Amino acid sequence: xxxxxxxxxxxxxxxxxxxxxxxxxxxxxxxxxxxxxxxxxxxxxxxxxxxxxxxxxxxxxxxxxxxxxxxxxxxxxxxxxxxxxxxxxxxxxxxxxxxxxxxxxxxxxxxxx
Amino acid sequence: xxxxxxxxxxxxxxxxxxxxxxxxxxxxxxxxxxxxxxxxxxxxxxxxxxxxxxxxxxxxxxxxxxxxxxxxxxxxxxxxxxxxxxxxxxxxxxxxxxxxxxxxxxxxxxxxxxxxx
Numbered sequence: 001x002x003x004x005x006x007x008x009x010x011x012x013x014x015x016x017x018x019x020x021x022x023x024x025x026x027x028x029x030x031x032x033x034x035x036x037x038x039x040x041x042x043x044x045x046x047x048x049x050x051x052x053x054x055x056x057x058x059x060x061x062x063x064x065x066x067x068x069x070x071x072x073x074x075x076x077x078x079x080x081x082x083x084x085x086x087x088x089x090x091x092x093x094x095x096x097x098x099x100x101x102x103x104x105x106x107x108x109x110x111x112x113x
Numbered sequence: 114x115x116x117x118x119x120x121x122x123x124x125x126x127x128x129x130x131x132x133x134x135x136x137x138x139x140x141x142x143x144x145x146x147x148x149x150x151x152x153x154x155x156x157x158x159x160x161x162x163x164x165x166x167x168x169x170x171x172x173x174x175x176x177x178x179x180x181x182x183x184x185x186x187x188x189x190x191x192x193x194x195x196x197x198x199x200x201x202x203x204x205x206x207x208x209x210x211x212x213x214x215x216x217x218x219x220x221x222x223x224x225x226x227x228x229x230x
Contacts, residue, residue: 032216041224041226045221102155106155
């Protein structure tokens, strides 16, 4: 079972910041938070991951709360090409057989022109 | 460009027939994975391999088989024993550091859509 909870759908105006929340209240100390997105009929695309510090890359920013029980993915200037299903995943490190990713239902993000 | 190539993009299987899905990566990744995705659902792990000549069953391995003879390749065979094979199949790979410690993300191919004739 997925260890994260996300809203089933969200929408955002083009050019605005899209903030996608994720609840992972049972996260363990050795688990990272990963975000992927999947555009229809394509493979999932890795976006970003983090442990406890906020992270930023060319695609997005990841804000993790101090207690690590929730996080927010921020797409700073959403475009129509960001329309996709976004998945928040927790996964441990230092555990050789835990390489699998458990995808939940994700959030379907729609960008309005 | 480095990446993961899955072929074919679409595949049709007759009843009682085995079919093999190809997955090749040129990322020099140690670990490779096969997932199945059904409409409107998340991914479920079929098999994974962390090194050449070794692989482990995932959550839904029944009716599937794999091989890992080369680092770059991880083909998946859908056997006739898989009674409901219609799905979107995704292959992924990731760097695995020594002793299985890794926080590196998995990278995915663009999938193969398998249907039953």
